[in-house]
Amino acid sequence: ARMRTTRPLRALLGSPLAKLQLGGLAEAAAEMRRLQAALDALEAEASAGGGPRGHQRHCSVNKKVAPRQRLRMLFDGGKFCEINRLAGHGMPYGTVPAAGSITAFGRISDRLCIAAANDATVKGGTLYPIGVKKMLRLQELSGTCRIPIVYLVDSGGAFLPLQSEIFPDAQHGGRTFFNEATLNARGVAQLALVLGSSTAGGAYVPTMCDQVVMVDRIGHVFLGGPPLVQAALGEVVSADELGGAALHSHTSGCSDHFAGDEAEGFRLMREIAGTLPRPPPPPPAEPPADPMFPSAELASLGLNLLPREGEARRIGLLNILARLLDSSQLLEFKPTFSHGLVCGFGRICGRTVGLMGSWTRLGEKDAVKGAHFLELCGHRGLPLVSLVHTEPDLPEPAGSEALAESAAACLRAKARMMALSAAFPLPRLSLIVGDAAGCDYFLMGGRCMSPDFLLAWPNGRLSERLDAAEPGADAFKAAGQLWIDDVIRPAETRLQLDRLLRLSLHYSGLPVHSAGPVAKQQQPSGSRPTYWPSYPILRM
Structure with missing residues (x-):
């Protein structure tokens, strides 16, 4: 008899929505509408920046172009996708809209680039601790995906009342200079367009870039401005004389254009971007196909909004996949081995990916299954998409030796999955569709595992315990603190995953096999692990 080849992707059978209580779905949809209205308000707050007064001062008094308009002038067709837009919301020192800077990706002269634009309408563009964190996150993304950065500089320097949270530590402001240097060394272009002040330590940002453009009369780069020079030396000097575009372009050489x-x-910067080398083309994708079910129904499928009883949440997870995957088709991996973790292969907009989804607390067999699947994806060069809903850890059982051994076996299996999750060498996107609690969150690709992107639906919650005493941080607080990258609307999930997969696959290759892990000090900031097991896949 002929050997059986790989099964074709099988369609999820019908829509399991009928198996759920309609009342539960209606309540879940109503709660999601409330949360999406809150998201609309927070995004409007971030887009407003410093408000009418800040924009009036920036545009009318200082005669500068508005920050988001600058991005439209930079990117092809004025189109870009903003990231980390809720950063700075609800900080202990007060909300800082968009953390004082706008970060986005798009095409510049047909080259994929990411940009960081200081928003001088927010406190004059001064840098808060969350602004530093947002910049480091952008540089990490640049290094991971090998995408050039364009800095649109217009900053008053550090917010001095909080300098102890900005200056001294390894992941504070000085790390941006380290990252610029290491990214340059790896051939990831760093470009700067100086459109305002670049003061004190911030003066190093453009100076350490590959190429710099400075704009006359508004662009200034100096360690200490005219007031400081007058106070320290008694000399009266203008900003242009001290560090203007003419001085740095004609005399010091700190500016190239x-x-x-x-x-x-902006015309010069677009021409410079046009000289950047193009990356190798990504692997070819299959023709895309729409899911069989409407994406609007995702709004009622937040897993922590569905009943806990029975397998309602598992059915909900399958329903989510049916509304994300091409033709609603999934080739499920080990479907009869364990049920707490759903693994399989499918396509998103024509691109084959590995998919992992959790809907309850993971057990030993789930961890064995997850480790095996991670190895498969790593060896086959497939990006990974994780849908996350995890529950708090339970205390270890006390009693018989058999119970203790069972708990130890589960711990060993999870430790192996954790190690493979940490070493996963390919693009990885994680999406919180419910709760992110306990150590299972780490197994599924939480922030500590450095996924390329970590997103959440508006119903997402993060906490170690998630109980009455500790309700956890909601998705909006998590995005404000940059514990996650963005909060997205369920109906936009497939579009967002497609965009971010394209970004992550910008300069991807097959996993690098080596005899052992690379020493930590040799791993640059924002790089995927270079170690992946070269031994045959083990079935534990």
Whole structure:
């Protein structure tokens, strides 16, 4: 008899929505509508920046182009996708809209780039601790995906009342200079367009870039401004004389190009971006196909909004996959071995990916299954998409030796899955569709596992315990603290995953096999692990 080849992707059978209580679905949808309205308000707050007063001062008094308009002038067709837009929401020192800077990705002269634009309408562009964290996150993304960065510089420097949280530590402001240097050394272009002040330590940001454009009369780079020079030396000097575009373009050489106005500056920057090398093309994708079910129904499928009884949440997870995957098709891996973890292969907009989804507390067999699946994806060069809903850890059972051995076996299996999750060498996206609690959250690709992107639906919650005493951080607080990258609307999930997979696969290759792990000090900031097991896949 002929050997049986790989099964074709099988369609999820019908829509399991009928098996759920309709009342539960209606309540879940109503709660999601409330949360999405809150998301709308927070995004509007972030987009407003410093508000009418800040924009009036920036545009009318200082005669500068508005921050988001600058990004439209930079990117092809004025189109870009903003990331980390809720950063700075609900901070202990007060909300800082968009953390004082706008970060986005798009194409510049048909080259995929990411940009960081200081928003001088927010406290004059001064840098808060969350602003430093957002910049480091952008540089990490640049290094991981090998995407050039364009800095649109217009900053008053550090917010001095909080300098102890900005200056001294390894992951504070100085790390941005370390990252610029290591990214340059790896051939990831760093470009700067100076459109305002670049003061004190911030003066190193453009100076350490590959190429710099400065705009006349508004662009200034100096360690200490005119007031400091007058106070320290008694000399009266203008900002242009001290560190203007003409000085740095004609005398010091800190600027490579002189621009008479912002329009010329953006034209020069787009021309510079056009000289960047193109990356190798990504692997070819299959023709995309729409899911069989409408994406609007995802709004009623937040897993922590569904009943805990029975397998309602497992059915909900399958329903989510049916609304994300091409033709709603999933080739499920080990479907009869364990039920707490759903693994399988499918396509998102024509691109084959590995998929992992959790809907309850993971057991030993789930961890064995997950470790095996991670190895498969790593060896086959497939990016991984994780849908996360995890529950708090339970205390270890006391009593018989058999119970103790069972708990130890579960711990060993989870430790192996944790190690493979940490070493996963390919693009990885994680999406919280319910709760993110306990150590299972780490297994599924939480922030500590450095996924390329970590997203959440508005119903997402993060905490170690998640009980009455500790309700956890909601998705909005988590995005404000940059514990996650963004909060997205369920109906937009497939579009967002497609965009971010394209970004993550910008410069991807097959996993690098080596005899052992690379020493930690040799791993640059923002790089995927270079070690992956080269031994045959083990079935434990």
